[in-house]
Amino acid sequence: MTGYIPGFDANLALDAILLVMLVVIVAAIAATHRMLSAVILMGLYSLVSAVWLVVMDAADVAFTEAVVGAGVSTIVLLGAILLTRGAAAKVSGRRRFLPAVLALGVGAILIYATLDLPDFGDPASPANAYVGRAYLEATGNDMGIPNVVTAVLSSYRGFDTLGETVVIFAAAIGVAIMLGFGERAMADRTIEPLAGGPADHHVVLRVAAKLLIPIIALYAFYVQFHGDLGPGGGFQAGVILAVAVILHALVFGLKDTMAAVKPKFARGVAALGVLLYAGIGVTCIVNGGGFLDYDHLFPRHIEAQIPDWILGPADPAHPHHWGQHFGIMAIELGVLFTVAATMVTIFYGFAGRSMEAPQPGAPRSGAA
Amino acid sequence: MITFEAFYAAPPALTAHAPALLVVGPLIGACVAALSPNSRWAWMISVGSTIFAVWMALCLAGEVARQGVVNYYMGGFAPPLGIAFRIDALGVMMALLVSSVSAAAALYSGHALDAEVRSSKHTLFQAGFLLCVAGLLGLVSTGDAFNAFVFLEVSSIGTYALIAAGERRDRRALPAAFNYLIMGTIGATFYVIGVGFLYAATGTLNMADIAARVVTLGDSRMVQAGFAFIVVGLGLKAAMFPLHGWLPGAYAHAPSLMNIFLSATATKAALYLMVRFLFGVFEPGSDFAYHFMAWVLGPLAGAAAVICSIQAAFEKEFRRVLAFSSVAQVGYILLGLSIGTTAAASAGFLHLLAHALMKATLFMAVGGVALHFRGRTLDDFAGAGRDAPWTMAAFATGAASLIGIPLTAGFLSKWRLIEASLAAGQIWMVVVIAISSLLALAYAGRMLEAIFFRTAAPGAERAKEAPLGVLVPLWILAGFCVWFGIDASLPESIAIAGAQALMGGRP
Amino acid sequence: MADALFWAGGGLAAAGALLALIGALGVLRFPDVYTRIHAASITDTGGATLMILGLCLISGLSLVTLKLVLVWVFIMLTSPAAANALANAAYSAGHTPWIGSFRIMQDNRKGGSR
């Protein structure tokens, strides 16, 4: 709503303020010696950059940064410092000079190159005028969904997104190989859940969590299925769904959560998500298109027989929209499966570990 | 190009989609392996999907022989909107290399995992291995700069954890894997920064499209910075000489399956991507890529070939010797490329193939013996030649190829390199190759001396012959080392076709 | 009318921001962990409420209003629960609340609270 103060671009001012905040936060992380402060500041960094991303019109990225950067990353970092603590960070003098020179050198090269970059916000720059614009012009015709980011993400560059889903799956495998699934936490009978024990101080938390978990899960599905129309999609929804599980584990104890969402189940779902995604691609091949060519998701004779009341009347101008719609929906579902299951697996890995190697006075789960 | 008709007897529908299936096959295999009930199943899936990848690579080779370049549009969207796979003769060479080495490693893994990894994690390990394979295959086939980053990370993230899994035998695997993770991620991020500058300058991510547009930009600082960051980033991933610090530890302490697979393929795939940027994207536009190769890449490669060979000669542990030797051998490949003629490049690629073969042989022999044997230093291997004659004979074959003894693959590739550098008037390169070969004789000789001419200390743990499941893939690899030394028409035709595809008709 | 609503909403949002700022000052200035939690949580919830009210006025009656109200409900659920959990954790970790006059607190500061 900038129109109210003429000559003043609120967006630019916000942009500058947020960037300065980010620089200050990074400086604070560099300066602090306490791991906990560094982790909290890291979460703050993600949150502020999410706000900045909104100012930059990158709503989908902001959403992801908020849930992934400020949410899951912080949880994992907290778990890690809990499991590695007792080793205080110290910056010895000799290590300061060379890194500073290296960082400054890289920065100098970057700034040297930056001076040739087009002006910030220039709509005629090659980056904005060529392929980026082509997506905006073509999406309506090719896919017919309003969120161009989703269209590019899951159809034009759907293969990248497959790779990204695989990266997440690889992370699940990596963490599970390193830390296990928290199997020992399940076997451990001596540990009581945080809430509901004899000295239950956590009535408020428990009530709030009971109220929140269904809302969070519901919200995840809203984000999932609203991704065509607004910001959101499989990644964000997957992380949010995983957060519901993580919250349950934090409040009701890891063991109860693992009984509800079994580690093996999580691992299977993570693999199934990638399988679903790749399977959609292969289905397109079987039906005569290229890999991930959703126009060929349905065989032609079946597509012709889909009654109007399911999909609406066929639009002669854009005959393939339904394939695209279904393809995008299906692969987003695959992404949801993999991301949610992976985040849960990673959390189980870290949280289960603290029980395996108990330390004096350690809280009971990884990120409590 | 030799004919592959005998091999690509695939239905045409499969052949048409071979580029996608090449990557998706191992990917689906990875998911199924993660879901499989026990390690035997996972192993069979692993072997099956890597052999499928070999088949697809052969199909592609046939297609490339017929068409020259295979383009495949993901999702049916032509670039620059969509992601395109672009596979030429060089890409096929890399795809064949990666898939066949992965198949040999997968065959080998049946026994190796039992000895090296907790049995509860075998299925995960195979899944991670297949993800690495899929990532590298995607990396060598893609024609999209950002897609290449995604595949670089697919293969890397799997690799980090699988290297760290070597902790069960040797806890130094953990710091080595962590170090690799940091360096690898810095490299990948540098690459992303470089691609970002190229994107800012050209507005596109398709490599061919970037190349076409870079030409018109002249000496833009954005292009220069993009070039610098891409070269440094991929140089980190490829363990180019001053940036190779992470490699020896990561290779030496990894489980032997990863060890074999990585040493033969991972750095070479990153190298391949760098070469594609140098020759395919930057070189046509301006000559700074050319100057860079002559004045930076060449000398660094020479330094690598000498200095890392010296380091290898002073190492005590078997695998570390071989790992340092890998960095030195990558130096040879880069020497060939830095000359900038087609003959030299083909010699470089020939050495790339030969090196992949012999390193896989060497690491597999060491790994095969180490299944039941905790030895790791030269002293530990004293007398191993008598205790495990078949395995160690294969080792000797690989070592002979490493030194460059005639009738082995290594001899021929070095010979071609020397020929090419003489033809280009680069006498110093001949000297470098000679010195480095002498050093190779020194370090390989030390290993062979320990294995065959020393006797084990009384009471020391003795090596045991590797099981048949290891000997078969091992001797297949060793056999290729010898075959390609006697009759090199197959690898040479592949390397020459690759070099011609890269150089596009330059002398 | 729209203009008046905009300024009213803006004023409310600004008041909310001011409240949050005061809360932040409180976190810095208050002597012990419980008073700090108190300062943070009350002003946080209150400030967010004011801001959301302001934004509702600016946006007019639409779907956005409903979403803002849902956000408010969410904040009302989470923020106090989080403060409660934080205080609980501090208590479990052995922090005893300061009881007594502010002067005593200042005198004891050296020995004291973190």
Place this chain on the structure above:
Amino acid sequence: MSAVLTHFNYVAVIVLMMGGLYILLSTGNLVRRMIGLAIFQTSTGLFYISLGKVSGGTAAITLDAVSAEGQALAARAGAEQVARYGVEGVIYSNPLPHVLILTAIVVGVATLAVGLAIAVRLREAYGTIETDEIQALDRVLTAAGQVEPAP
């Protein structure tokens, strides 16, 4: 506008990258290194997003140009700009960098999780997460000719 103003975003993002790189390289603490790495990766993303911002644009979610929101945007950008750079009457920011950075963020969190998992195992195997101490421990053991497997 002067070069300082037009390129402020890029320079600020580069400062963030330098900060991340410095944190990463200056510390021997493995968890801190991961934090530095995460900042370095994220700030690269911010660089891309800066490239894709179009002044006067909005998020790349198709709007109706005649809706109230579309009208307000058009009024802000000016009719000439809209005619030149708009798509069906609305100026959007470039969606491509957004897609790329979504991918990069996810890759970043995957790296972070795996790196931290290795760090946790390191702590269990060595009892420390300081690079110096780990190296010292390794030197001692290697010199003694023995290498312990991790517990």
